Amino acid sequence: MKRLKTVCGVLLLALLISNVWSMSKWSESRGVYDDICYLRQAHLFKRFGASGFDTNVARDDDHYLQQKLKQINFPAWNDLTKAPCHTLMPASNKWVMQYPPGTGFMLALFPAGFQVIPLYVLASVVIFGLALIALAYAATRYSVALAGVFGLVAIYLMINPTKASYSVAPTMMVCALAGFLTAKLFAGGDRHRILLTAAIGLLIGISVDFRLPNLFLAAGYFLFLFVSFLIARNWDAFVQGFWFGLAFLAGIAPTLIANAINAGSPFSTTYGSGDVVAPELNSGILRQYLGDPQFLLLAIAIMWTMVLWRSRDRSGTRQAALVVAANLAVNLIFFMTHPIFTAYYTMPIAMLSLWTLLFATLDGDREAAADKSALPQPAKA
Numbered sequence: 001m002k003r004l005k006t007v008c009g010v011l012l013l014a015l016l017i018s019n020v021w022s023m024s025k026w027s028e029s030r031g032v033y034d035d036i037c038y039l040r041q042a043h044l045f046k047r048f049g050a051s052g053f054d055t056n057v058a059r060d061d062d063h064y065l066q067q068k069l070k071q072i073n074f075p076a077w078n079d080l081t082k083a084p085c086h087t088l089m090p091a092s093n094k095w096v097m098q099y100p101p102g103t104g105f106m107l108a109l110f111p112a113g114f115q116v117i118p119l120y121v122l123a124s125v126v127i128f129g130l131a132l133i134a135l136a137y138a139a140t141r142y143s144v145a146l147a148g149v150f151g152l153v154a155i156y157l158m159i160n161p162t163k164a165s166y167s168v169a170p171t172m173m174v175c176a177l178a179g180f181l182t183a184k185l186f187a188g189g190d191r192h193r194i195l196l197t198a199a200i201g202l203l204i205g206i207s208v209d210f211r212l213p214n215l216f217l218a219a220g221y222f223l224f225l226f227v228s229f230l231i232a233r234n235w236d237a238f239v240q241g242f243w244f245g246l247a248f249l250a251g252i253a254p255t256l257i258a259n260a261i262n263a264g265s266p267f268s269t270t271y272g273s274g275d276v277v278a279p280e281l282n283s284g285i286l287r288q289y290l291g292d293p294q295f296l297l298l299a300i301a302i303m304w305t306m307v308l309w310r311s312r313d314r315s316g317t318r319q320a321a322l323v324v325a326a327n328l329a330v331n332l333i334f335f336m337t338h339p340i341f342t343a344y345y346t347m348p349i350a351m352l353s354l355w356t357l358l359f360a361t362l363d364g365d366r367e368a369a370a371d372k373s374a375l376p377q378p379a380k381a
Contacts, residue, residue: 008148041104102209179355186316205251220327279337
């Protein structure tokens with residue numbers, strides 16, 4: 001089995017190197033509106049520091065945004081009131097960026113002009129590291145193969161469809177970490193329970209700073225903790241839910257600050273009317289999802305959840321399956337009734353679910369292998 005793990009590790013490393021080589025050839029001038037806006041947020045952080053939360057187009061006195069728009073031949077490049085990804089806030093009469101600040105902040109960590117490539121490389125290395133941890137956890141040939149195949153797919157996804165939006169790369173990284181910790185939370189019993197719960201809440205909150213719809217990634221956790229409290233009615237259940245909520249609130253604090261500065265209130269959105277619409281079941285949107293690779297990942301997550309639920313409850317696998325099931329249900333309802341489709345909208349919930357299920361399965365296999373090794377062995381003749 002050690003040889004199999006080594007082969008899988010080498011394959012994972014080879015794919016990571018291939019991805020990094022491909023990423024090294026990427027351009028930050030793809031002509032995509034979202035790219036320009038995320039890079040503008042990074043430029044504001046680099047130029048103004050913490051004051052970069054204020055995305056008022058009036059602050060473009062160095063003409064950074066205008067130059068970016070001119071480079072892609074945007075028709076009204078010199079009229080910033082028509083800049084893409086910016087909306088008018090009636091209360092303040094300011095044109096501000098619609099996106100939360102997390103993606104721009106991550107890009108700002110790297111040198112101007114060389115920000116996208118290192119962000120994707122960092123996220124890919126984190127995914128690679130967690131794939132290696134999964135290999136190390138695998139206790140049977142089956143689980144080694146499972147971890148190896150999963151790792152290869154997860155690393156590949158950092159190219160396609162993650163490349164489609166800069167916000168997805170850090171989201172995938174955070175979802176992988178949160179999935180790992182979620183499995184550990186239920187596998188570890190009461191050990192470090194509050195610490196793990198708070199860490200998961202913080203990570204899910206931080207994911208909202210990258211993409212606002214990631215807010216729904218917390219739904220399954222809140223539902224599980226709330227129902228657990230209603231059933232247990234004890235102090236421990238209350239404290240666990242409290243720390244998750246508090247850590248989640250701390251994680252989304254940058255978005256709340258940005259909303260307060262740009263929209264006038266922490267709970268006011270900077271998104272335009274086209275994105276803030278009532279849910280409506282749309283057969284066209286459903287067909288697009290059914291024909292997209294996202295559907296395969298979601299279908300695997302749903303079936304895997306059912307298998308874990310029906311299996312013997314080792315290492316808290318059923319509890320992990322309940323959280324995943326609740327999360328999948330809420331997120332699928334939201335995205336299947338949202339009037340806009342993209343190739344990456346459901347990737348966060350798919351990967352958060354799959355990483356959780358992977359490590360929950362590996363923990364269960366380790367416990368089963370340990371139980372088997374503890375059984376009395378037949379005496380040799």
